Amino acid sequence: MRIQFLRNATLLIEWNNKRILVDPLLGAKGSYDPVANTANEIRNPTSELPLTPAALQTVLAALDAVIVTHTHRDHWDAAAQELLPKNITLFCQPEDEEKIKGQGFTQVIPVNDTLTWEGISMHRTGGQHGTGEIGRKMAPVSGFVLNDGQNSLYIAGDTIWCGEVMNTLDTYKPTYTVVNAGAAQFVTGDPITMTANDVINVINHTARTKVIAVHMGAVNHCFLTREALAVAVNAQQLSCFIPEQGDWITLS
Template sequence: MNASITFIGNATTLLRLGQFTLLTDPAFGPAGSRVYLGYGAWTKRLRDPVLDALQGAAIDGMVLSHLHGDHFDAAARKWIEPTLPILTTPAASRKLRRKRYLAVRGLPTWECFEWSRDRQRLRVTAVPGKHGPGLVDRLLPDVMGSVVELEVDGRLALRLYITGDTLVHDALEQIPRRFGEMDAMLIHLGGTRLAGMLLTMDDRQGVDVAQLIRPALTVPIHFDDYQVMKSPLADFVTRAERQGLTGITPIERGGTLHLPLRDGIDGGHAEQRNAM
């Protein structure tokens, strides 16, 4: 049994976890396309997603951290079937239902959704996220992180934390308290700024979260696809190394990284292969 992440671009990944396949935050527009962020704000995409990596994928469901244009854009909406199960925030689910997405499920914080197949079970639990500082957060879309757990014969094989577009805030401390050890983390970085306000983690906040969660493997995503992202990935990697953090593993667009399975579960090692 194997578990892996394929990085498509921005926050879009393909997670192959045992017998299950999840798509996260699909944004399929090419470089040069523009997406709407609300309140009259737009941003331009700078890098192409690697859509070839999606060919042949039989997707069981989609995890959408929140409803912003750089996480679910017009190109992706044309591609996603209205019957595909979508796990997202309650606010986003209400909007998507009005757009005729028939299988969307809004997860309040700490609620979960499960798939079962043969001897395996995949569970996605919504965890806290905060997209903006102070009262500004109320003006932005609700956002959730996700903890994804793969079980085989009732035994935990993998626990993965996807941060979503969150800033550091006190509620994040509840995640390691409730779940314990994380095998891997997909961390949304980029230091997104609008009107001078920080809306996603920069290198400093990213290191703070990595120190809090202490996963065996940390995979940075969401860091340089759009003009509003101001904090380079290299700054995060350098700061993490200076703080003595290990397991920081960047992944190229189109590349696949095998995720570590727990002892006693048959699987691959944490090694990366990049698309040709």
């Protein structure tokens, strides 16, 4: 199993001879308006994909499935809706099924709880995309645990450190966990994705999962950088994968 980090929360997973794309943000740099009510007006995405258009087309043509944790624009953008084959197998949370079907996709499979696909079991998990009223407005969001009977991968999705994340770690004890960091924030309210302290809490949890931190350096309301997260993790003498765009991570 290996993962290529593309941008924001977009991952290409190669597992059991299958290729799965997670949370595709495929538009060109600066092609979308900035997230509103934030501390800057930088257009999104704030970085380019680490693939040429031809290389991206090659990746998309070889896909077996897509996972969309939720349909916020930085996880499921207009370019992804245009470029992906409409008959691709697409897993999502139940609340997004009709929306994605309405965009023309014909093989949309909502994951209510657990299902098995091509030898990989898939469990949908919960999360909190912020606190208080903002967290309620940002809901619903989901994470997914993938398991082949030997290794497991927890894609936490857009969530802060919360009871749902702790329960998932305790229940599934994933070998690897991908967390969406960046400490995304509006001008009011608390962060809506993981801060450095949240990531450290995941690393320190008794499940002892190996953490991969993404969701930084691509959207204007994410203020935690890869460099700052690395400093915070190193200060605690902890270990965390913090990939650059385009990096591959081989998972044993």
